[in-house]
Amino acid sequence: MEKIINILKSEFGVDTKIITNIIEMLDEGNTVPFIARYRKERTGGMSDEVLRDFYERLQYLKNLEDRKEAVIKSIDEQDKLTEEIKKSVMMCKTLTEVEDVYRPFKQKKRTRAIAAMEKGLKPLAEAILSGEFSGDIKTFAEGFINIDEQSNPKLQVDSSEAALKGAEDIISEMISDEAVYRKWIRDLLRRDGLIETSKATKGEDEKGIYEMYYSYSEKVKSIPSHRVLAINRGEKEKVLSVKIVSETEKIISYLQNKLLKGNTQTDFYIDNSIKDSLKRLIYPSVEREIRAELTEKAEDSAIDVFKKNLKPLLMQPPIKGKRVLGYDPGFRTGCKIAILDETGKVVAIDTLYATMPNNDKEKAKSKLCKLCKDHNVDIISLGNGTACRESEELISQMISENGLRDLYYVIVSEAGASVYSASKLATKEYPDIDVSIRGAISIARRLMDPMAELVKIDPKSLGVGQYQHDVTQKKLEESLTGVVEDSVNSVGVDLNIATPSLLSYISGVNSTIANNIVKYREENGKFTSRKELKKVKRLGDKAFEQCAGFLRVRESKDPLDNTAVHPESYKGAKVMFDKLQYSVEDLKNGKLGNIEEQVENYGMNKLAEECGLGELTLKDIINELKKPGRDPREELPKPIFKTGIVEMEHLKEGMTLQGTVRNVADFGAFIDIGVHVDGLVHISQLANRFVKHPSDIVKVGDVVTVKITEIDHKRKRIGLTMKDA
Template structure:
């Protein structure tokens, strides 16, 4: 384990080298982020899962960086007469992109004009010309030309030396970084529409003639600009405010070509600065412009991924309605309303299709069918997907409930991603004999009961809570979203006897194959009665058991602690705690008096202080769910389409997506409205997520309605 790497990461995270090394060793030994965050707090000092995730990613980056550095150094050692400054620059490089920039000139098999000049023996002339200046060129030529490897005219010598100086100057990483910092600080990102693309690129009209300071442009605007560039509508460039290079670049260490001796001079001559201007125009400007555009794109992608991760976390951690008998209705006009009734555990009771709306207008038959389902299965909640005909279907169901005086409630919920699930391999394996539309209705019902357990079956990118997600690198986004799902699943915990293989696969230490093996053994046993039985699952050894056991719950099993987040490795400690107050473990659970006494005791804890505290908190409320209480929006019954809206009206809605520029709200008209960031609060808001989150119920005022463009401008109403 590299001590340099450990020292670096310890400094970045403000921890000791000893702690840094121990955390890295946990990762090397196969420990997962959720496990370390929950059960190794003594090692990390109570580091949060979010920080640990950053730590892990940074460690992986630094490991990859060192591997690449070593590989490049091995290659370059085979190149004769390579300037020692190149090796020094490689050793100093702090990022992969910086490393690749240094290596780039040496991995091309095509010779540059400077390479050809060096082969002619012009390097010494170029060095002396740089040192003494153009006024000595004739004298230098007369002295050095006999040493050239072949005859070269004076004019050709000057051109060749110029190529060497400009190339070597452009390879000075200190100069490159200084130019990049200057252009990033003072540059403007300029966007122009390409010739003949105004009509086809109408959606990018705002950026046809646009510029904004590089360091101020937000991520969402960057992604829009890069999409316009990708679609060949816009041309992007980075332009300095002034065409003149800044005098801050007049430093000896910056204005020294790679492989040239450092010239000790009080001030940089105008002649040398002229060389910089030539290098800027010929090579540096385009290279640095591309570098900055690449950095901006990476920044924009990080911003988009951060937004997506935050929204997905809110959606997955949304309040579950719980174990309620549920009827889900996937609305539609021509193809009817598909329905599915499920029991408290999410098992399908019955399903079908009704046609209460035009063009069939079979309202009486549909009313009879739904009445029978609601009564026969004692349905507690009727949930309607928010797609086409949702408000009409909601009104229909509410009328049935009212007429029959049933103790059932009706609510409209998001159906984003349900169609993706219904056609997926998971859905087909689960319900091979059902129509794809019925599978979608089942997904809507289960999502209402437990959003997390159902949404893990759907590709996160299909859920619809991202910002310019299709402009982000797919692999990078997939890994980031997978991390969020893993963190959420392990934060809540999983019922071992109810969880699907999809849900189990996100438990720390488990894979898809191990999850399927768990389900297979569960089917064989009927149900698990203890965590120890997990060890009998094919493929689960000591390490996998260590990682997953604490996140798997068994209700009403042989061991009371199996229903809690207390890890089996701490069962002995819990028994000692119970004995110290004269109780057994079952009696200690939930006993606030005994737990308060233990909390004040100095007999336990010590080196396990974090674990001891967590155990007491868990025993006070075993298996507690960190998710909030269930709530839902009450849509205005008189509003069903965008044409029903008018400025000034106040409505209740639910946040469906949060972006850097504001929040989208479902107000029940099949078209989400936008609360711009400036309308989220009666004060300046830097980040919309400081005010709202996905799934939150809010009150809004309609500011403006544009039916033609299907745009609804809203203002959040705060009391």
């Protein structure tokens, strides 16, 4: 553990005490959101994102040490462990290096070398490899001929040539098993290797998706992650052939320098083995390892992009106190309508046949107008799927023709809405509403409270990120779950209205406890305090400690229950009120406006000590009490509300527009500028400086100003720039 602590200390740039504290807290079963929010004194104020990275790195290092122990034990059980081998294993910094050292001691499938050793040819191989042989090697090899008809045919050696060939097979495997050689070759491929792709003969690529890779090469060390995943997919679909090429002669020369002894009798056979080992054993194996490394790095990059996109998507500001009409566009089965009141309750559902094949636009506009007026609709939330363009045109005309100046519409992503509609959760929430209407409800709720609605859907189905189906799904799921947990806990949830799906992401609350909370609420009425949580079945002291600070109880007599202040700090917070001559009523009435000035006059150090709180915790409490129960999402930019429509035909190069970032990839950002086709700001067009990654400049949900640089009507593509826009 001391070794792990030292590695983490150097990588994360924090002292040993903090590293030890974090490991202890994780081992005690504390969650990342809880540690990040309520144990800042012990972490030095480390953010939830850094803590997630810390946790993942800690797990890798623990697995590495466990693997080292297992390898040493296995070699020892074979009576082959030496101090040198043990030292080699302990010095390894990666799992790949450990496997390199372990390779000669692993149980192998039956190989040519094993077959040759069974024939008794190992002494011949050792004699050749030593380079000290002085006689005639062919004469010496004759001593290994075995054509005894009584023996197993598989063990017979019928000539000196066969004996020497078997010895070469043994030497080939010995060369391949040498960790030092493999590491040198692997490092060469990483540094100077080229990944080359060509058109395969089997697969079909009708749309020409992989056309740029039909004859393509790029250095292994610099190929971007998104290209690695694209190449992998093309190979999987049998459209592409992929290989890594390097200076084979350079590798052969390196091995010759290491192995040839200047003995004319034996060097010929060693040289044969070098070339055979490289072609048949080392190169294919190392090539697979390099490909696996590239894929792992690409997957990590894709997952990182997904995580960076998911968080702002979840953290989009809610539209509170508005009546929303959810509009799920479609053709054959019509456009589904669901109207929700200010609390999110469904007050009306309907279907409009505004598009083909019915195409009764006038009737649909009249019906939609009546629905909006009868139910005092403030905003229409329009899904961006099939028939969105036709539906937006209808909505825009309806608003204009009826002079509904106070009615707006917003286009929202409907990714995953159909997945939710058919889920068990949707059936439980709306048992009496048809599955086709549930999508419209989800679309409306995505505008009213994006987080509460989106947590019901598998994050992979939310339409952000890149190549999410090409990465290890378990790793993706774990990473995205962490993002959802951190987002939900950073906002907090209302204990009396939160759904089980939202509650299950709260620190310390699993799905069973989440359902038990809702069940308790249904049987006993609303929670009147945080303390009442302890009455919930299976919610013990540890779970209460982890979750209490993230759950709000607006109905509580204690106003601290509706803040992010943890119950363990209530005593200290109340001491602070007394010292600064405030009352709990002042908190209720929002009369703590100058609290920071009061604290400064009193002295932060002195106040923290007298309250029995750490300074970082006290600062958090003060920030929270300035705006009790505030929603951090409300400080973010609201979506762009629209009343009219813009067609692609109306666009011209040089036009400046406002748009919303819909997705961020390695190569740029996709911007919704209101024309049904998201424009692309290439990474080179994001800023007047070098940009390492688009996520350094923009995130999903950002409202940005862009200028049109290119319009391709045929391929429905729009090129944008943010430079000087």
